[in-house]
Each structure stands twice: as structure tokens, then as C-alpha cells.
Amino acid sequence: EDKVVQSPLSLVVHEGDTVTLNCSYEVTNFRSLLWYKQEKKAPTFLFMLTSSGIEKKSGRLSSILDKKELSSILNITATQTGDSAIYLCAVYYSGTYKYIFGTGTRLKVLA
Amino acid sequence: GAGVSQSPRYKVAKRGQDVALRCDPISGHVSLFWYQQALGQGPEFLTYFQNEAQLDKSGLPSDRFFAERPEGSVSTLKIQRTQQEDSAVYLCASSLVPGGGAFFGQGTRLTVV
Numbered sequence: 001e002d003k004v005v006q007s008p009l010s011l012v013v014h015e016g017d018t019v020t021l022n023c024s025y026e027v028t029n030f031r032s033l034l035w036y037k038q039e040k041k042a043p044t045f046l047f048m049l050t051s052s053g054i055e056k057k058s059g060r061l062s063s064i065l066d067k068k069e070l071s072s073i074l075n076i077t078a079t080q081t082g083d084s085a086i087y088l089c090a091v092y093y094s095g096t097y098k099y100i101f102g103t104g105t106r107l108k109v110l111a
Numbered sequence: 112g113a114g115v116s117q118s119p120r121y122k123v124a125k126r127g128q129d130v131a132l133r134c135d136p137i138s139g140h141v142s143l144f145w146y147q148q149a150l151g152q153g154p155e156f157l158t159y160f161q162n163e164a165q166l167d168k169s170g171l172p173s174d175r176f177f178a179e180r181p182e183g184s185v186s187t188l189k190i191q192r193t194q195q196e197d198s199a200v201y202l203c204a205s206s207l208v209p210g211g212g213a214f215f216g217q218g219t220r221l222t223v224v
Contacts, residue, residue: 004153031210032210034213036215041217041218042202042218043202043215045214045215048212090213097142097159097161097166097167098144098167098170099144099156101153101154102153103153104153
């Protein structure tokens with residue numbers, strides 16, 4: 001069965017800390033992996049990683065895809081309270097039309 | 112519009128009532144998705160449209176759920192005879208091309224009482 005697993009389920013850190021969130025997947029014919037940030041509303045698109053783009057960076061956020069290990073990490077450096085959110089990972093694969101989501105990692109950054 | 116727009120933002124329905132949820136995707140986006148998100152869970156796929164064609168409805172939980180996108184733009188998700196277990200946030204997303212980055216609307220929080 002195709003699935004996406006995220007870890008940890010929740011994380012509490014202090015401002016300025018660096019965090020690493022994990023996403024592993026079991027799908028056939030992988031095409032892309034997406035990271036989203038979800039606060040109280042809709043998931044906000046962060047990155048899309050594919051075989052031709054395995055590393056992305058935007059400000060304090062960066063993400064790497066490891067196709068061999070079927071996983072991805074999302075790094076956030078110098079965390080701020082505004083980074084508090086649920087971070088969702090989703091995978092898209094050939095032969096389907098849908099993104100499969102993990103349950104998310106709930107990050108709380110304390111001042 | 113600049114982003115995906117959903118309405119209403121909140122809906123309270125009495126059990127047995129029919130509801131209709133609307134999604135306005137980003138202009139020109141070919142792909143449109145509906146997802147259901149329960150509290151503390153990741154979004155669960157309901158259905159997918161490519162233009163006006165509904166290519167995958169495997170996630171619709173029962174025949175009480177129906178979705179359409181007649182002109183390849185605005186989509187409506189209809190739930191008939193709502194049940195308490197239908198209470199969730201319903202998210203709509205669109206992408207420019209199939210498999211591209213999907214952008215979500217604000218969601219409709221449905222509460223069935």
C-alpha cells in the first residue's frame with residue numbers, strides 16, 4: 001500500500017534552534033515530493049522536489065530528497081515563533097492523479 | 112483570482128441536510144483536487160479533475176458525495192444527507208499541470224450537528 005510517514009509527530013523547540021523534519025515514502029513510480037506549511041488554514045506550498053531537483057532552499061528553509069533512501073528532510077535554521085505550524089509532506093507518483101499526504105509534524109517554537 | 116478561493120468558509124449543517132461546497136481554482140489551472148482533512152490528520156484525497164473530466168473519484172467515501180466541474184473551472188463538492196462523520200475541513204487545490212505543485216484554498220470547515 002502506498003504511504004507517506006512523517007517523523008517526529010510533534011516537536012517543541014526554542015527560538016534560534018535548528019530543526020530537521022523527516023518524510024519517508026513507499027510508492028511505486030515516484031515522481032515528486034512536496035512540502036507544505038499549515039497553520040490555522042490552508043496548506044501553504046513550500047517546495048517541490050523531483051529527480052531533477054533534489055535540493056531546494058528558501059531563506060532559512062531547505063529540503064533534500066534522497067531517492068535511494070526514499071525519504072526527504074526539511075531543515076529550518078534559526079527558528080522563529082512564526083515557524084510554529086504543522087509541516088506536511090506529500091508524494092505524487094505515476095499512474096495516479098493524487099498526492100498522498102503524511103499526517104504531518106506539529107512544530108512549536110517557544111520564545 | 113490570485114489564489115484558490117473556497118466558499119463558504121464555515122458551514123453548519125443538521126444531520127440529513129444536503130450541502131454544496133464551492134471551489135474557484137487559480138485561473139488557467141488544469142488540475143483540481145478535493146481533499147478531506149480530519150482534525151490531527153493529513154489531507155485525504157477525495158477526487159481529481161483534469162479540466163472538466165473527473166479522472167479519479169476513488170476517494171469519495173460514499174455515494175452521498177458528488178463532485179463536478181462542468182466548464183473546467185469552478186468546482187462544486189456536494190454531500191447529500193450529511194452525517195456526523197462528514198464533519199471535517201474540505202480542501203480544494205489546483206495545479207497548472209498534472210503533477211505540478213498544488214496550491215490549496217482556505218478550506219471549508221463543515222460541522223454536522
